[in-house]
Amino acid sequence: MxxxxxxxxxxxxxxxxxxxxxxxxxxxxxxxxxxxxxxxxxxxxxxxxxxxxxxxxxxxxxxxxxxxxxxxxxxxxxxxxxxxxxxxxxxxxxxxxxxxxxxxDQVSYGTLINGLCKVGETSAALQLLRRVDGKLVQPDVVMYSAIIDSMCKDKLVDDAFDLYSEMVAKRVHPNVVTYSTLISGFCIVGKLKEAIDLFNKMILENINPNVYTFNILVDAFCKEGKVKQANNVFAMMMRKGVKPNVVTYTSLMDGYCLVKEMNKAKGTFNAMAQCGVTPNVFSYSTMINGFCKVKMVDEAMNLFEEMHCKKIIPNVVTYSSLIDGLGKSGRISHALKLVDEMHDRGIPPDIVTYNSILDALCTNHHVEKAIALLTKVKDEGIQPNMYTYTILIHGLCKVGRLEDAQKVFEDLLVKGYNLNVYTYTVMIHGFCNKGLFDQALTMLSKMKDNSCIPNAATYEIIIRSLFDKDENDLAEKLLCEMIVMGLL
Structure with a gap:
């Protein structure tokens, strides 16, 4: 037996x-x-x-x-x-x-606390920790780490740090999971300095960061466009004998793409393969998106074809990035073919995909086709978002259909949509192009009444149009308003 x-x-x-x-x-x-x-x-x-x-x-x-x-x-x-x-x-x-x-035992309660955290019941997990503390079992690093992780995911990073301080005071020693979780939490809420301080503390306490810890920092630096600092973390990773994985390389590539250094992004992509790390769909999608953003659509298409050759199935993000790139370069028929390919492959396009097509159609003055596509999108059960309607309003304004644009705009207000600064600005731009300054200024006033704060672009459009029409006094008044609001 x-x-x-x-x-x-x-x-x-x-x-x-x-x-x-x-x-x-x-x-x-x-x-x-x-x-x-x-x-x-x-x-x-x-x-x-x-x-x-x-x-x-x-x-x-x-x-x-x-x-x-x-x-x-x-x-x-x-x-x-x-x-x-x-x-x-x-x-x-x-x-x-x-x-x-x-x-x-501790494992039993750790399992329960982890279970509560996994379903988002963070406060109940904390209550259970308090209930067992010293009465049923001694809390351990697993229990504390699970709750700290859950708090960080809820963006309650200060509470998570307080719990970390409590566990240290109770001589429950944090491990690599505890530190990685907290570092991730600080990065999520944009407190990169605190994340670095915690990372340094971890090193001082002889707790070795793992690939996950390093990846958190590489990704955080890259998302802020600080690729040099990300590379420093990458170098430290290599010195400590921690092998970078596909996530590490993809984060670095994303960082380079963000600062439009596509040669370095491609170099990282090639280096990854040379180091025996196989690029995945996210790696390819990152590169394709990067190339499309700098209008290098042919390079993006080459990578897309490479994916097919390597049997890596593109996802909705891959397709949407490429469709956006093709649309912005005026290759709308090619973009529409990719939408059909998505349907054929069982990858349903989402509103982001369709927004790219709508934007391309409106930019090229095919507003009727855009309206027809929007009807089709709604029939497919896909809900348009604010960006969808902003594209349509902008397209209608561009072809001089200001009344139709106003109807779409007013309909959104009636339906209770929370209009953003971009939607208002597009409508104001439409009025200014027609020389309808009273309506533009009324819209600016309505915008403020609806707690939507105009940005520098909103003011610049009106001010430039006023100067063009020799309405200098009014333009200067708005310029002073801009200065008071700290937009200059």
Missing amino acids: FRFGKILGTLVKANHYYTVVSLHRQMELNGIASNLVTSNILINCFSQLGLNSRSFSVFANILKKGYHPDTITLTTLIKGLCLKGQIHKALKFHDKLVAQRFQL
Whole structure:
């Protein structure tokens, strides 16, 4: 039986759950009774397969045979419920176990706390931590790290840092997961300096950052366009013997694309392959988007073809980036062919994809085609967003259909849409182009009344138009208003 248990255990580690269930059934058919160890293995298999009713049947059988379930049995049952998102069932089961004086350990409570965090019940997880603290079990690094991670995902980074400080004060030592989670949290809320301070503290405490920790910092620097600092992190990573992965290289490429250094982005892309790291769909999408943004659409198309050759299936982001690039370079028919290809491949275009096509049609004065496409998009059940309507309003204004543009604009207000600064500015631009300054100024006033703050572009459009028409006094008045608002 001991040897059989070891075989089953090895199969579980290799995720061969159905094989274990089948072997266990054969074992019982051959008259070999299962013990607590093999029963626990079976419960684990059913839990991993999401068959919790079968897990609890095995549990009932354990009790019937007079075995005393251990913490492994009970924790595995709790984990099964948590994996299915049935956290409240798991909590009820926990309360029942405590009432019947069953013993649970740190792993059991760590599983429950993690389960609560996974379904976004951060405050309930914290309450459970307070409930168990020193009474049922001593909180450990796993419990604290799970809650800190959940708080960071909720952008409650200051609360997360307070909890980290509490665990340090209680001599619960943070590990690489704790630090990585907090560093990520600070990066999410744009507190890069605090993230770096924490990273340095981690190093001083001889806790080695892993690839995930380094990737967080590389990505954060790249998103802010600080590619030099990202490269410094990358260099430190290499010095510490941590091998960069596809996420590291893709983040660096994204950084270079953001600052429009496409040669360096392509160099990083090539270096990744030379280092034995295979580019994935996100790597290709990043490069394709980067090339399209600097109007190097042919280079983007070459990479798209390379994806096909390497059997890497493009996703909606890949297609949308390329469609946007083709649209902006006036190759609308090619862009529309890619939309058809998306449908054929079972990758439904989203509103971002269609906005690119609508923008290309409106830019090239094909407003009727844009209106027809928008009708089709709505028929497909895709909800237009504010950017969609802004594109349409701008397109109508460009071809001199100001009244139609106004109708779309007013309809949005009636329907309660929260209009943004870009939509108002497009409408103001339309009025200015027709020399209708009273309407433009009325729109500027309406914009402020609706708590939408004009930006520098809004003022510049009106001021430039007023100067062109020798309305200098009014232009200067608006210029002073700009200065007061700190827009100059």
